[in-house]
Structure formats: C-alpha cells, structure tokens
Amino acid sequence: MNTAKVDVLLGLQWGDEGKGKVVDVLTPRYDVVARFQGGPNAGHTLEFEGQKYVLRSIPSGIFQGDKVNIVGNGVVLAPDLFMAEAKDLEKSGHVLQSRLHISKKAHLIMPTHRLLDRAMEAAKGKDKVGTTGKGIGPTYTDKVSRNGLRVGDILDRFDEKYAAHKERHLKMLASMGWTDLDGLEEAEKVWMEGVDYLRGFHLVDSEHELNRILRSGKSVLCEGAQGTMLDVDFGSYPFVTSSNTVCAGACTGLGIGPNRIGNVYGIMKAYCTRVGAGPFPTELFDETGRLIRDLGHEYGAVTGRERRCGWVDLVQLRYSIMVNGVTELIMMKSDVLDGFDTIKACVAYRLPDGTETRDFPYEIDNVTPIYKELPGWKTDMTRFTSEAQFPQAFKDYVDFLEAELETRIGIISIGPDRDQTIVRQSM
Numbered sequence: 001m002n003t004a005k006v007d008v009l010l011g012l013q014w015g016d017e018g019k020g021k022v023v024d025v026l027t028p029r030y031d032v033v034a035r036f037q038g039g040p041n042a043g044h045t046l047e048f049e050g051q052k053y054v055l056r057s058i059p060s061g062i063f064q065g066d067k068v069n070i071v072g073n074g075v076v077l078a079p080d081l082f083m084a085e086a087k088d089l090e091k092s093g094h095v096l097q098s099r100l101h102i103s104k105k106a107h108l109i110m111p112t113h114r115l116l117d118r119a120m121e122a123a124k125g126k127d128k129v130g131t132t133g134k135g136i137g138p139t140y141t142d143k144v145s146r147n148g149l150r151v152g153d154i155l156d157r158f159d160e161k162y163a164a165h166k167e168r169h170l171k172m173l174a175s176m177g178w179t180d181l182d183g184l185e186e187a188e189k190v191w192m193e194g195v196d197y198l199r200g201f202h203l204v205d206s207e208h209e210l211n212r213i214l215r216s217g218k219s220v221l222c223e224g225a226q227g228t229m230l231d232v233d234f235g236s237y238p239f240v241t242s243s244n245t246v247c248a249g250a251c252t253g254l255g256i257g258p259n260r261i262g263n264v265y266g267i268m269k270a271y272c273t274r275v276g277a278g279p280f281p282t283e284l285f286d287e288t289g290r291l292i293r294d295l296g297h298e299y300g301a302v303t304g305r306e307r308r309c310g311w312v313d314l315v316q317l318r319y320s321i322m323v324n325g326v327t328e329l330i331m332m333k334s335d336v337l338d339g340f341d342t343i344k345a346c347v348a349y350r351l352p353d354g355t356e357t358r359d360f361p362y363e364i365d366n367v368t369p370i371y372k373e374l375p376g377w378k379t380d381m382t383r384f385t386s387e388a389q390f391p392q393a394f395k396d397y398v399d400f401l402e403a404e405l406e407t408r409i410g411i412i413s414i415g416p417d418r419d420q421t422i423v424r425q426s427m
C-alpha cells in the first residue's frame with residue numbers, strides 16, 4: 001500500500017527556477033504547504049490577477065484559499081524581515097495569523113548574523129561567495145555548532161538569551177577585525193518588534209503537526225528554496241548556500257520520514273541562470289546571454305543583482321535528478337526562447353585531459369560544454385492554453401529533453417502568470 005502523502009517540489013539548477021509560481025499553481029491539489037529549508041535568501045515570485053508578490057520566508061501556498069502553510073524547523077527566520085513580508089500581505093488583504101504555523105525549532109537570524117555574513121564575505125576577498133547578505137551562513141553555522149537561538153526561545157527569558165548570543169557574536173566580529181557596527185541598534189529595535197509580532201503566530205511542533213495531518217489522510221506539498229547546485233553537500237561547493245536544498249532536506253527540515261515522500265517535482269528553466277559567484281559551465285558572456293537576461297527579466301528578486309545566464313546543462317540536470325530522485329520535471333520560462341532561431345543544450349562536458357563525460361564531475365570550473373543545437377520554434381506561445389497548440393519544433397525539443405534526462409516533463413510554464421501554465425496529459 002502506498003501511504004505516501006508528501007510531494008516535494010524543488011529547484012534543480014542554481015535557484016530562481018520559478019518554484020514560487022508552481023507551488024501556487026499546485027497548491028489546490030494539497031491540504032498543506034510547507035517550507036523546509038533556507039530563509040530570506042529566497043525570493044519566490046508569484047503573479048496572478050494582475051498582481052505580483054515576492055515571498056521570502058512565507059510558503060507560496062498562502063494565496064490559495066485557506067490552506068495551512070507551515071514554516072518548518074529547517075528554515076532560518078529573520079523576525080524583522082518576516083514581519084515586513086507578512087504585513088505587506090496583510091495590507092493586500094491576506095490574513096495569515098490563523099493559517100501560517102511556524103516551527104519552534106526553526107532558527108532565528110539575528111542582526112549580528114547579518115554583520116557576520118558581511119565580515120565573512122569581506123574576509124574571503126576575491127573568493128567571496130556573493131551571498132545575499134541575509135545572515136544565512138552564520139545562522140546555520142550557529143545551528144550546527146550548537147550555538148543557535150530558536151523560535152521557541154522567544155517564549156521564555158528571551159532578552160537574557162538574546163544578550164548572550166549577541167555578546168558572543170560581537171566577540172567574533174572583533175576577532176575578525178570587523179568594527180563597523182553602524183545601524184546595529186536601529187536594526188535590533190525593529191528586530192525585537194518582529195519578535196513580538198512573531199509571538200502572535202501559531203508557534204508549533206511542526207513535526208507533530210505534519211505527521212498528525214498525514215495520519216488523518218491529508219496531503220502535503222513541500223516547497224524547496226534555492227536549488228540543487230546550491231546544496232551544501234551536492235552543489236558547487238564552496239559557492240553554495242548553507243542548507244540541504246535536496247529532497248532529503250524535506251525529511252530533516254520537517255520531521256517527515258523518507259517513506260512518506262511520493263512525487264518529487266524537479267523544476268528547471270529551459271535555459272540556466274546563476275546569481276552570485278562560482279562556476280557555471282554553460283554561462284554565456286555574449287549577446288545571447290544578454291538577450292536571455294533581458295527577455296527573462298533575470299534580475300534577483302531579493303538583491304536586484306543581474307543573474308548570469310546560459311544554456312540549459314543536461315549533465316548538471318541529470319545529476320540533480322539523480323540526487324533528488326526526481327519523478328517528474330517541470331520546465332519553466334520556455335517562452336523566453338520563443339523567438340530564437342536555434343537553441344543549444346549541453347549534453348556532455350570535455351574534461352581538461354580531453355576526455356568527454358556525461359557524468360557530473362567533482363570539479364566543474366574547468367570543463368568545456370559540448371552542445372547539441374536544436375531548431376527554435378519561433379512561435380509566441382505565451383497565450384497557449386493546451387499542449388495541442390505546441391508547434392512541432394517545440395514538441396521535438398521537449399521530446400529531446402525527456403530522452404536525455406530520462407524523466408517526463410509534466411508541466412510547462414509559458415509565462416509568469418498563474419494561468420500561463422500547461423499541465424500535460426498523462427501518457
């Protein structure tokens with residue numbers, strides 16, 4: 001008997017694949033949506049009814065009816081940023097407090113974590129990661145080194161605990177020669193208001209809650225943040241984030257057993273982007289790269305930084321599909337390539353010793369992509385409503401990707417709006 005009721009949706013590239021949009025589209029199929037890792041480094045964009053929203057810490061199921069959304073223990077939460085995000089949603093008429101539940105085991109990002117993020121980046125000099133500056137790395141470091149402050153801590157003797165953590169951080173900053181504490185007091189004031197605001201939410205033991213939900217026969221969609229190439233174990237280390245973005249992260253970040261996982265939806269763009277530093281084999285430095293950036297509006301949802309753009313990389317995607325156990329692919333932003341005469345896909349890498357590989361190697365900063373060139377479909381597909389309207393060249397492109405990746409593409413996104421989504425018929 002298959003008792004799995006948990007599906008996981010996650011990014012297969014370097015983040016920003018369009019996870020937020022698809023979670024919103026799929027939410028009506030589920031009872032609960034849960035985030036399992038990451039924090040306000042994420043920027044998940046949703047568009048519907050002429051409105052655009054960017055979510056950072058709040059799961060993307062929040063706009064569909066009265067569904068309960070859960071922020072799991074694997075997430076790191078900045079109370080000040082959370083408050084700003086939640087209040088914005090409340091202003092636009094979305095009531096959150098009754099249906100947004102937050103794990104008491106989620107770790108808190110303190111203002112001093114953000115300073116430590118800056119100090120650590122500065123110390124790395126030219127090798128810096130290009131983090132979002134949200135204090136993600138230092139907060140997860142404190143968690144793993146057993147020094148963290150958790151959401152549950154705000155319920156008891158919080159000021160005392162906060163002061164001890166701040167003191168420790170200030171010592172660390174001083175030892176790194178970081179003296180710029182400008183704005184810290186002001187930031188702490190807003191942060192403490194955020195802590196008060198947080199107390200108004202359901203602070204829960206989300207592992208108990210989720211397993212209760214599952215026992216009652218309900219279903220859960222887990223929303224990943226970042227992407228597999230930013231995973232701390234399997235990504236392009238050290239140019240990664242500090243959490244497990246892969247499917248296994250849903251188990252540790254929510255307290256769900258692996259035997260509960262059903263479908264694993266892997267999201268990919270029809271091309272590839274990366275923001276921040278680190279290797280990116282198919283990156284384009286030419287006019288085509290600029291064209292993809294402009295047509296795809298490839299600028300960071302959190303930092304506004306230009307995203308680096310390149311062709312889709314099937315070596316990299318095969319690896320991501322493998323480590324996540326992806327059962328179905330979702331392809332985003334194919335409309336960005338609607339006008340291209342030809343489209344390239346990297347099918348293998350040439351290694352420095354001249355050999356070719358289709359397997360993702362330990363290092364990717366010295367590989368040369370080997371491309372297959374396919375004809376473009378040269379059709380504006382943004383108003384299509386069914387796959388029956390797909391031009392033959394596009395169908396051929398999809399068939400090619402499915403064969404190369406040995407995985408079915410179940411959903412194709414042809415524009416940023418909720419409605420610009422084609423769910424393909426099961427075969």
Ligand code: GDP
Binds near residue numbers: 017020
């Ligand atoms: P996420 O972090 O994975 O949720 O993705 P982001 O929101 O950071 O980046 C995806 C961007 O692409 C957002 O601006 C979306 O509105 C937009 N988007 C999503 N799907 C599509 C699509 O199919 N076509 C186009 N043109 N834009 C899309």
Ligand code: IMO
Binds near residue numbers: 242
């Ligand atoms: P979503 O969920 C794209 C990148 C940063 C940097 C590296 C480490 O919107 O897909 P961090 O602040 O996490 O320590 O930065 O990871 N990064 C992302 N890139 N999308 C994201 O999230 C990202 N979150 C972090 O640019 O290279």
Ligand code: MG
Binds near residue numbers: 016
């Ligand atoms: Mg994003």
